[in-house]
Amino acid sequence: MVCPFVADQPHWAARTHAIGVAPSSLRQQDLTADRLASRLTQVVGDPGLRERAEVLGARIRSETGVQTAVEELERAI
Numbered sequence: 001m002v003c004p005f006v007a008d009q010p011h012w013a014a015r016t017h018a019i020g021v022a023p024s025s026l027r028q029q030d031l032t033a034d035r036l037a038s039r040l041t042q043v044v045g046d047p048g049l050r051e052r053a054e055v056l057g058a059r060i061r062s063e064t065g066v067q068t069a070v071e072e073l074e075r076a077i
Helices: 009-018 033-045 047-062 065-076
Strands: none
Touching: none
């Protein structure tokens, strides 16, 4: 769950919601205890969010980001 308040956070909040791994974001200006509780209830109670997050997590863990970055840097020099 993302509560964006600065810089690129609104973008990433929108992306996590768009791909189905998070509920809609809750901007700082809209943050109340009831709204936060509602989003948290959704996060822990929605099996679809959990399943999609697990799939995404596995995909991210399988990436070789550092290795790829090093290879790209070495290729560039």
